[in-house]
Amino acid sequence: xxxHERGFWSEIEKLQRFNSLQGMEATGITSHFWIASSExxxxxxxxxxxxxxxxxxxxxxxxxxxxxxxxxxxxFQVEYPAREVxxxxxxxxxxxxxxxxxxxxGHLIVRTNEGFRHFCRYQLGEQSAMVPTPRLNRxxxxxxxxxxxxxxxxxxxxxxxDSEAESQVVLRIMYGTRSPEWTVQIPPNGSRMVSIxxxxxxxxxxxxxxxxxxxxxxxxxxxxxxxxxSAIIERVExxxxxxxxxxxxxx
Amino acid sequence: xGLSERTIANEVVSKCFFWRAPDTRSRIHFFPxxxxxxxxxxxxxxxxxxxxxxxxxxxxxxxxxxxxxxxxRIEDAFPDxxxxxxxxxxxxxxxxxxxGRLNLLGSEVFIExxxxxxxxxxxxxxxxxxxxxxxxxxxxxxxxxxxTGVVAVQGGQTASLIIINTGLDSAKPKLTMFREERxxxxxxxxxxxxxxxxxxxxxxxxxxxxxxxxxxxxVQIAPVCCSLSEDIxxxxxxxLYRDANSKTPCFVNVL
Numbered sequence: 137x138x139x140h141e142r143g144f145w146s147e148i149e150k151l152q153r154f155n156s157l158q159g160m161e162a163t164g165i166t167s168h169f170w171i172a173s174s175e176x177x178x179x180x181x182x183x184x185x186x187x188x189x190x191x192x193x194x195x196x197x198x199x200x201x202x203x204x205x206x207x208x209x210x211x212f213q214v215e216y217p218a219r220e221v222x223x224x225x226x227x228x229x230x231x232x233x234x235x236x237x238x239x240x241x242g243h244l245i246v247r248t249n250e251g252f253r254h255f256c257r258y259q260l261g262e263q264s265a266m267v268p269t270p271r272l273n274r275x276x277x278x279x280x281x282x283x284x285x286x287x288x289x290x291x292x293x294x295x296x297x298d299s300e301a302e303s304q305v306v307l308r309i310m311y312g313t314r315s316p317e318w319t320v321q322i323p324p325n326g327s328r329m330v331s332i333x334x335x336x337x338x339x340x341x342x343x344x345x346x347x348x349x350x351x352x353x354x355x356x357x358x359x360x361x362x363x364x365x366s367a368i369i370e371r372v373e374x375x376x377x378x379x380x381x382x383x384x385x386x387x
Numbered sequence: 388x389g390l391s392e393r394t395i396a397n398e399v400v401s402k403c404f405f406w407r408a409p410d411t412r413s414r415i416h417f418f419p420x421x422x423x424x425x426x427x428x429x430x431x432x433x434x435x436x437x438x439x440x441x442x443x444x445x446x447x448x449x450x451x452x453x454x455x456x457x458x459x460r461i462e463d464a465f466p467d468x469x470x471x472x473x474x475x476x477x478x479x480x481x482x483x484x485x486x487g488r489l490n491l492l493g494s495e496v497f498i499e500x501x502x503x504x505x506x507x508x509x510x511x512x513x514x515x516x517x518x519x520x521x522x523x524x525x526x527x528x529x530x531x532x533x534x535t536g537v538v539a540v541q542g543g544q545t546a547s548l549i550i551i552n553t554g555l556d557s558a559k560p561k562l563t564m565f566r567e568e569r570x571x572x573x574x575x576x577x578x579x580x581x582x583x584x585x586x587x588x589x590x591x592x593x594x595x596x597x598x599x600x601x602x603x604x605x606v607q608i609a610p611v612c613c614s615l616s617e618d619i620x621x622x623x624x625x626x627l628y629r630d631a632n633s634k635t636p637c638f639v640n641v642l
Contacts, residue, residue, distance in 0.1 A: 178601070178602040180599075180601045180602075180606075182537050182539065182608065184535060184536070184537050184610045185535070185610075186535045187535070188535055188565050188610045188612060219565055220565070220597055220610070221537050221597060221608050221609065221610050223597070223599045223601075223608060225599075225601050225602070227602065253535065253536065253537075255536075255537055257539055257601070257606075259601070259602055259604065263637065263638070264539075264541060264544075264628075264637075264638070265638055265640075266537070266539055266626075266638075266640050267640070268536075268640065268641070275423045276423045276425070277420070277422055277423055277493060278418075278420050278454060279418075279495065280416075280418035280420075280456040280495060281497070282414075282416040282456075282458060282497050282499065282508065310456065351414075351458065353416070353418075353456035353458075355418075355454075355456060372506065381506065383506060383507075383508060383638070384638075385497070385508050386510065
């Protein structure tokens with residue numbers, strides 16, 4: 137049973153009067169997750185103490201939800217017994233997220249004291265994925281993800297700006313001898329979802345990737361002072377077109 | 388480890404595994420990166436393959452460059468890989484540049500295994516620094532004596548722990564699972580050098596894990612901790628989730 141169902145709301149409201157989110161950041165650890173609210177994608181936050189067996193007290197998790205434009209739409213704190221896994225189903229906190237790119241999605245900022253690990257468990261259609269704190273790329277640090285390009289696949293790139301500064305992200309797709317490049321702008325604390333096959337590749341003068349299945353790579357590198365995390369949700373249609381499967385590709 | 392040892396961040400390794408089955412093909416994707424440093428410096432990439440019933444073997448890949456993703460089919464890298472082996476096979480991925488000032492710790496690796504029934508891609512364990520002694524002794528930088536993570540299993544899934552030992556010594560790790568009022572520890576047996584070991588977690592999870600209703604799906608969730616009295620750095624731990632009926636692997640995450 138999730139915390140909000142256990143009648144923790146009054147406790148959450150009391151806790152909201154304490155430590156501001158900014159105050160915790162000075163001594164704790166922070167994770168940034170992409171989140172979405174739809175029938176296809178749902179997310180739950182899991183928090184565990186690294187020395188879980190030695191913890192006797194309660195643990196405090198502070199969360200802030202920002203919409204695609206980086207505007208905070210929800211803040212809450214949850215306390216749970218530190219010997220357990222803190223499980224927070226996020227759906228009740230996501231009702232204020234805006235629709236963009238065909239989906240209501242945004243950015244979850246999670247803060248705890250030192251000595252905790254944060255995970256987001258995504259339900260993607262019938263598949264699920266457990267994602268630890270995503271890697272942040274700052275400055276010109278780069279990340280990559282493998283892509284299998286083809287007419288029966290779609291790759292939804294999700295980008296989160298984990299900083300207070302607007303960020304430019306350079307996306308380079310490498311397949312065969314080609315390596316087209318695009319730039320995406322993400323507002324402070326904002327998020328973007330980009331369909332590689334529907335929004336990026338059609339603007340490049342080549343359609344060879346549609347024939348068969350082509351191995352490619354996506355390289356993501358931020359510019360400026362922002363910090364970016366990224367992942368891909370791959371959607372694969374069955375050849376008959378009557379079924380689809382999702383998988384999470386991320387760091 | 389003596390005082391004369393030095394940390395070399397321009398030589399890093401990641402301990403991974405891939406799923407081997409008669410109808411399954413696997414691919415490794417790697418991305419050598421040196422943080423914000425520019426320049427496409429040459430990178431030496433090595434793959435070392437090991438596991439039950441397999442002779443330890445390595446290949447060196449040519450043509451790698453910093454900031455350039457690359458990949459290949461594991462069956463192409465190891466054409467003599469026996470076809471009758473099923474289950475997890477160990478793979479150590481090494482990256483090295485000759486420029487001593489470059490730091491390859493941010494490099495990444497993905498492993499992909501696919502067949503008609505499965506389509507799994509996962510991010511390999513973070514690259515660790517190689518520490519080199521005066522002689523030829525090479526060790527992987529130690530991080531901690533234990534690893535704690537979470538296992539979350541929904542109906543129709545099972546979970547198991549994959550333990551990879553790339554060290555020269557056997558290891559006897561302990562698994563501890565925590566419940567509301569108690570903790571249970573089990574010895575995971577002796578993990579020999581250069582082996583991959585799979586330990587089923589499902590029965591342990593069934594015994595008193597937290598049950599949560601997430602979006603109308605019941606999910607059993609438990610914290611797990613793997614510890615070792617000696618140096619844990621030669622080990623890597625993954626959680627492998629499978630479809631309970633077909634036993635087909637669904638997804639993997641690093642503990």
